[in-house]
Amino acid sequence: MSAIETRGLTRRYGRTLALDDLSLTVERGTIYGFVGPNGAGKTTTLRLLTGLIEPTSGEIRLLGERLDARGHVAQRLVGYMPDFFGVYDDLRVWEYLDFWARCYKVPAAKRRSTVEGLLDLVDLTPKRDTFVQGLSRGMQQRLCLAHALVHDPPILLLDEPASGLDPRARVELRELLRALRDMGKTIVLSSHILSELAEVSTSLGIIQAGRLIASGSFDDVRRTLGGGDRLSVKVRNHAIAAEAIIRATPGAGVIVREEAELPQDDVAGQTVRLEETRDDGAATFLVDWSGDDDAAAGLLARLVDAGVAVRSFADVGSDLEDLFLQLTAAQPVVAG
DSSP: OOSEEEEEEEEEETTEEEEEEEEEEEOTTOEEEEEOOTTSSHHHHHHHHHTSSOOSEEEEEETTEEOOTTOHHHHHHEEEEOSSOOOOTTSBHHHHHHHHHHHTTOOHHHHHHHHHHHHHHTTOGGGTTSBGGGSOHHHHHHHHHHHHTTTOOSEEEEESTTTTOOHHHHHHHHHHHHHHHHTTOEEEEEESOHHHHHTTOSEEEEEETTEEEEEESHHHHHHHTTOOEEEEEEESSOHHHHHHHHHTSTTOOEEEETTSOOOSOOBTTBEEEEEEEOSSSOEEEEEEEOOOHHHHHHHHHHHHHTTOOEEEEEEOOOOHHHHHHHHHTTSOOOOO
């Protein structure tokens, strides 16, 4: 059973089509990165999943339960952290969480342990008696994440949670999200920065102009966006011999040296680019690769057998962010 399923989900604001026939599946126990330009429909999608707004048409299921018009299923199963949140400055940190625990009808006998456990989880125990207004931006973000967890929901929807955070706070947030995933939570994490999501997400969805244009594992999304696999091959010697071996390998092709004019010919529709040449014997090759894992292993074995000192041999993939920018550059942007 999936954590989240939508079918034909559509939302209009007057004449503006904010979400267009969204069919999305998020598996349980994953961190699903939801990426798109500002105004692509990310926030609208999350608000629909929380039951805060109703769809114009379509269906939402959370852990197999259909979301009704009043959003009761979402209130029980979902914790939501919006991109802009309000905190009560005149409350102490523990009082803020205790207030929300009461709102969610957490039993009195359990409230204290719930609050203390959440403070420990988000590393705010030393600040438990501090007024909320005295917290830094990063601490307030962690407090609002604790607020989203106060009723122990299995699904978390986080809208731009790293917005405005400094580098250290971003690292701490990523570590916290991984800990929540290890606890069995399913997390949907929205952002307009793909590289940021790539560091923490286990799967990815890309939305543009209200439509889902790619979804799945990072490799699946890369293939959807038109990017092939790549091998990075660094050798310490015998660059000419290495070039010949790569050229003769099925799945690879022409070697292009950076300092030379790019040749117009092509072998088997593939190219091999020389990224860097340090001297006559050492080189770094970036190989556009259509072979499978067995073919890559065979290439490495042939290089070693030929006496080539291979410094590194890795599947680096194509640049997912560049592919995304190319795909969305000419697309319109909608509200939401």
